[in-house]
Amino acid sequence: MQIAIGEFAETVTSQGSFPLLMKVGVHTGQFFAAQLGSPQNMEYALFGQDVNATAAIESAASAGQVLL
Numbered sequence: 001m002q003i004a005i006g007e008f009a010e011t012v013t014s015q016g017s018f019p020l021l022m023k024v025g026v027h028t029g030q031f032f033a034a035q036l037g038s039p040q041n042m043e044y045a046l047f048g049q050d051v052n053a054t055a056a057i058e059s060a061a062s063a064g065q066v067l068l
Contacts, residue, residue, distance in 0.1 A: 002064065024066040025058025 005022045029050025036043050061067045 002066065021063035023058060023061035023063055025054055025056075025061055026066065026068045027054040027057055029053065 001024065002022060005020060008020050011018050011020055027050060029048070031046045031048040031051045034045045034047070036045055057067050
């Protein structure tokens with residue numbers, strides 16, 4: 001993923017040019033997954049302590065980092 005984002009390192013919009021950066025957090029554990037909505041507008045949600053831990057790890061990463 002980090003290599004692939006290099007192809008899109010900068011995005012030009014009507015509001016100017018913006019860099020695209022990625023950070024990744026990886027954790028293992030259990031979670032509850034749910035499909036929410038209708039067949040025309042389906043969304044997926046993940047719940048659980050391990051999902052929250054993964055989000056915290058990703059938040060602690062800096063752009064370009066992968067934290068396990």
